[in-house]
Amino acid sequence: MNKTKKIIFEAAIKAFSQKGYHKSTMDEIAETAGVAKGTLYYHFKSKEDIFKFIIDEGLKMMEEEIIDKTKHLENPIEKLRMVCKVQLDLVIKYIEFFKTILSQMWGDEERQNQLREILNRYFNLIEGYLQEAADAGLIDGTDIKVKVYNFFGIMASTVVYSLIHKDKNANDIIEETIEFIMRGIGKR
Template identity: 90%
Template sequence: MNKTKKIIFEAAIKAFSQKGYHKSTMDEIAETAGVAKGTLYYHFKSKEDIFRFIIDEGLKMVEDEIVDRTKHLDNPIEKLRMVCKVQLDLVIKYIEFFKTILSQMWGDEERQSQLREILNRYFRLIEGYLKEAADAGLIDGNDIKVKAFNFFGVMASTVVYSLIHKDMDTNDMIEETIEFMMRGIGKR
């Protein structure tokens, strides 16, 4: 991502997470990014285009981080633990991005459908890690697809928890959540 797109990415996330998608304007995004409106339109045709970009790029960032932090691990359970840790670390670090995702999950507009399609890519990645652990006999192999969605669900509820409990010890919360997930997937 080039420097200008990164600035727009961060400004759009800020606008969408604070005001919501519908109340955010191209003018506000340009102003927050510190770029001319023409520069914004040079890179993106519309607010929808910006939204699609931030969701796609943001989830690629999560996926890349998961792959990078698990590639050196051999044990499927350790990989799953790392997936949990990476998810939660990133949720805390990029809370505004995850607030944006959660705020746009429901509805029938094209934007929401595209978001769900992008999330499906993430779910398939998680399914791969779960299947590897199930094939090794380390977790219950039933309902792998549901378990992959539950990984996201736990992450989503952690966003809500972190918004309510701003004084929490994040390391303790991450460790407790990882243990909860391991029990939930039927770790043997």
Template identity: 70%
Template sequence: MNKTKKVIFDAAIKSFSKKGYHKSTMDEIAEAAGVAKGTLYYHFKSKEDIFKFIIDEGIKMIKEELYDKTKHLDDPTDKLRKVCEVQLKLVITYLPFFKTVLSQMWGDEDRQTHLREVLKKYFVLLEGYLLEAADESFINKNNIEIIAFNFFGVMTSTVVYNITHKDIDIEEVLDNLVEFLMRGIGKK
């Protein structure tokens, strides 16, 4: 992502997170990014284009981070732990991005449909990690698709916990989360 698009990306996330999609304006995004309105329109035709861009780029960054942090691991449970760690840390680090994602999950507008399609691709990635663990008999193979969605949901609710409990040890939360997830989807 080039430098201009990066500052627009960051400014749009802040605006969408703080004011919501509908109340954010192209003028505000341009001002927050420190670019001329013409520059904003040079890169994006509309606010909806900006939204789709931040979703595509944000999920791409998450996927790349997951790949980078798991590519050297052989044990499927180590990979699942790392997936939990990466998701949790990214959600905490990029909370405005995730607030934007969660706020736009519902609805039938083009950007919302686009968001759900991008997230489905991310869930397929999660399914791959879960299937690998299932193939090694670390977890049950039943309902892997639903488990991937639940895996993400548990991570999201953990972030809510983190927001309401400011003085927590992320590593302790991570250990508890991984134990909970592995018991919840593990073999009996």
């Protein structure tokens, strides 16, 4: 990613996170980036293209972080706890990015379908960890796929908490949320 593209990328993240996809305009992104509007279109095909690029990069970083932080662990349960921890930490750290995802993942527009496709990569990653624990007989092994969605849903709940308790520190709920998940997946 060259310099200008990166500048645009960052300006767009900021815009989408603060205002959501529809309320962010190309004019505004260009101004924040300090480039002309045409430059946006030199580096990206369209507004949707910028969006997709951001989601893609963001998810990639998240996956890398999860993999990196779990690779030194042996116990599948410990791994799962770490996945939860990393995941929830990232949600709190990049809460605006997650809001963008959560606002755009429900519809039927091209952009939204693509977003879900990218998310699928993440779901597969989580499934791997759950399956590993199930294979070791450490958690309930039925309906692993459903558990993946539940896992995702609880991650979303952290965002809801932050939205409703804007004054509070969402870190406070991480431990309890991890426990909820661990119990939910049927840890033995």
